Every structure is written in structure tokens, then in C-alpha cells.
Amino acid sequence: MNYVLHLIILIEIFAILSLSLNLVVGLNGFLSLAHAAFYGIGAYVSALLMLAGLNFFGALLISAIVAAAFSSLISIASLRFKGDIFILVTLAFQVVFYSILYNWISVTKGPYGISGIPRPSIFGSSLPGLALLYGILGGLVVFIMIIILKSHFALSVTSVREDVLAARALGKNVFLLRAKSIAIASAVAAIAGSMYASYLTFIDPTSFTVDESILLVSIVLVGGTGNLKGPIVGAVVLILLPEALRFLQIPDAIGPNIRLILYGLALVVLMYLRPRGIAGIYRFE
């Protein structure tokens, strides 16, 4: 039972992550390799605040605001660069963030990580209570995403994605639209980070590497982007795939590698046959 709850909590966290990344990848059409950094900002800021005595929700809120503030760096880059260059700029952000986590030992404890992070106790700090709370948070994020994706705002951002010049001619503020959507995406990723930190009660830099960013991008691209369904499908497939592999009698030790190989294959095949992913609507051009 605990194992099922563990899987549910992971799906909740990763669904929030991929839904938020969808705002950058699907709505804006930008591939970002910095999403794990915002996830990490959420985890570290809220962990430090909670250890300083703040409650879970306060820490979650502040970490989301901090992540949104830092996302402006990515937004500025999105105005000047696109394609490969933008990817490299987000990668730079991710690498510098990781170096700071690793080296700023007086605050982040570097490679030793932060332990003893308290769990929220609103429904009890045992797994069922946590799964319920995270489910509610996840539901809230889904609700927010539905509102965003159906809004006039999403249409405007999409119009910028499709044709910057035309959107500008219609009086759209390209920078503001991109900055807003990227800030929301980063804040939501930070929420997932706070949830992750509280769930594991321990965090270290290895959870927020370039590889994690790459994994997040793959989740979104395999699942599909541009709508609500795609990212959720991606997250569920990601978490449940290892269980399916276990069912096929593949030993645990090589499970993670097999899973990634399948993801890589899915990326290559999908990009050729179905560039919009399993359940998405936006295809990369």
C-alpha cells in the first residue's frame, strides 16, 4: 500500500512539473533545459525556510515567488534568442545554478544535502495524508492550467509563438506575454520542488542536474505539448514504466537505464512519425 502511495505522490509531483514545463515548450515553443533549476529553487528555498520555522504553505508560496523572479533571466533570453541558442542559454542557467548549489556550502550544504526537512502536517504527515494533500495541490494546478489554457492569454501567447511579427502588429507585448507565461511555469515548478523536498525530507544537488532537465523535457515531448492531456500522459508513463518493466521480470538494477533507453527511442520515433507526442496538439516546426 505504501508503495502505491509512493507512486501516486511521484506522479502528482511529476505531473505538476510537466504541466508547468508545457507552458514554456507547448505554449511558447521554446525548449528549455533549465526547468530542473526552477524545480530545485523551489526545493531549496522552501527547505531552508521550513527549517527556519516557516510552515509548508508559506515556504511553498515564497519559493514560487523566488523562482518566478529568477525566471525573468530566461525571459530576457527568450526575447533575443531562439532555437539552439536559446537552449544553450537555458543550459547555462541550469549549469550555473547547479554549481551554486554544489559550492555555496554555507547555505546549501553543497554535496552533503539538506536533511530533516519537515513534512506538512495538515492531513497528518504519514503517506496517505501527504498523498491527499499533494493530490489537492495537483488538482489545483490542473485547475489553474485549465483556466490558463482556455484563456485569452494563452491564445495571445500562442499567436506570438506562431508569428511574432503579426502578434506585434496586433499590439501584443511579446516580452510581457512570454515573461508572464515563463514566470508562471517557473513558479509552478517551484511548487513541485517544495512538495518533493517535504516528501523526501532530504534534498541534495543531484536531483536538480542537467540530466533532470533533459528528463523533464523528454517527458513533455513524449507525452505531447500544447494541451492538458499530453504532459499528464507523459508524467504517468514516466512513473509507471519502471513498474511495467518490473512486471516483465527485468531486474531493478538496470530498470532506470532501460526506462531511459525506451524514452530515447520514443523521442526519436515520435519526432519522425508524430512530432506532437502521444497526446499533444503542438508540433515543433
Next chain:
Amino acid sequence: MIQIIVNGLIEGLAIGILALSFGLVYNTLRVFHFAFGALYAIAAYAYIFGLGWFGILVSILLAVVVEALVYYPLFQRRASLAVSFISSLGVYIILVNLIALFFGNDTKMLSPEVRATINIGPVILTDIQLWLLLFSLVVCVLFVLLLHKTRLGNSLLAVGENLLLLRALGGNVRMLRTIAMVIASALAGVIAILKGLDAGIDPYIGMGAMFTAAAAFIISGGRNYTAIILAGLVLGLLRNLTVWFLSAQWMDAATFLLLVLMLMFRQRGFVSNNIRLEEQ
């Protein structure tokens, strides 16, 4: 201090070679060759598991397969940069995890014994550094000669520059693309093995190498192959000075900070070009 600078320059040459290879693929195939990192690692693994220097052939062969099965079909479909980037990323993920699956995630040493050192004045070099120096210098000269003085080199440049004209003149685009992949993997394979002899390998070494190469390539402005080598040298120096003044953990951060600064303030790279990279 002189030691640091010499180390930096030698590493810089290696970065320069990798950047040349990466850039050759980028300019010829119009692909952000993420899988480059995996091919790099594979050469070193093939070396350690019995093939010796013939290990390079494995990564060359794989490069040809990747071009035939992934890049060329996408090219025929006129896939965008983003699509080919993602596919290349997929290939990288597959190959690296295959390595990890068969050979484990741990760090392996290519040469068990401590390497011989040679003193030249105040500078101490290992024999690997000397080989690296020698190989890099030869390759740099040959590479620039190949691209600018031979018909093959001009055709390679033309694939990226003016595809239609090349086709009209009877150039074999598919062959040229494959040649670019082969050259890139061969050079990367040599560097991977030499660096592996120096520092040991794990399945993930390729990503850092690929990103550093990509950074040097972009910093140089991407069009001029001499400038690419220069950018490699600058990054090599920067990385070694960073280790000296801060710590090894800051190396990649310093590399990418320089990249971002260059992109912000001097988009054409430090050797002036006619075209901005974005507009290619």
C-alpha cells in the same frame, strides 16, 4: 602559473578540436549534434574493452548509422532545428544508457599506471598531454587546409551554405553529410581516448565534452574554423584558471557564463562575420 597556462592551452586545443568536429556537423548537416557526446564516450569505452585505438572505428560506424537512420530521414522531411535537436537528444539518451547498461555507471581507468612525465623548463607535462598537443596541432593544420584548399572541403562547406547550387552542380549531398559525420567522430574518438587515458571515463563524460565544444563553437561565431580553435583555447585557459582560482566545480559555470556574455554583447563571435548566427 606557467604550468596552469600551458595546461589550459593544451586542454584548449582539445576543446578546439572537439568544437571543430561539432561545428563541422552543425554547419554541414544543420543538426545540433547532441549524440556527439555519446559517440565520444563510446570511442573511449571501445578502447578500454579490447579494441584499443580501433575503438574509434566503432564510434565512426555508429555515426554513419545515426546519419543514415535518424539525421538523413529528418533532412529529407525538411525537419526543423528543434526536431533534429530532439531526435539527436534521443539518440544520445539511448546510446549513453546502453553503455551504462553493459559497462556499468562507475568510473573506469583507461591506464592503470601513473603516466610518465617530462620536464620542459618550469613546466611538467605528462606523455598524454604531449600526444594531445602533437595530435591537435597536426589536426588543426590539416583541417583548415582540407576545408579551405580542397574540393572536398569546399563541397562540405557548400552543403550547409548553398544546398541547391551544390545539387545543381552534381554534388553528392548524402555522401558529403556522411563524410562530415565520419571526420567529426574520428577526431572526437581520438580526443576521448587521450583524455580518458588521463582522467578515466564514465558513461556521461560525453555530455560535458559536447557542451564545451558547442560553447566554443557558438562563442567563435561558428563560421570561421580558425576562430573556432581560438575559442577552444580561450575556454581551455578559462577553465584551468577557474580551477586554479576557485575550484573544479566552477569550470562548467565559467564556460557557460562566458558563452552567455558573448551572446549578450557580441553576437557575431569574436571574429567578425557577415551573418548573425540566428539568421542562418
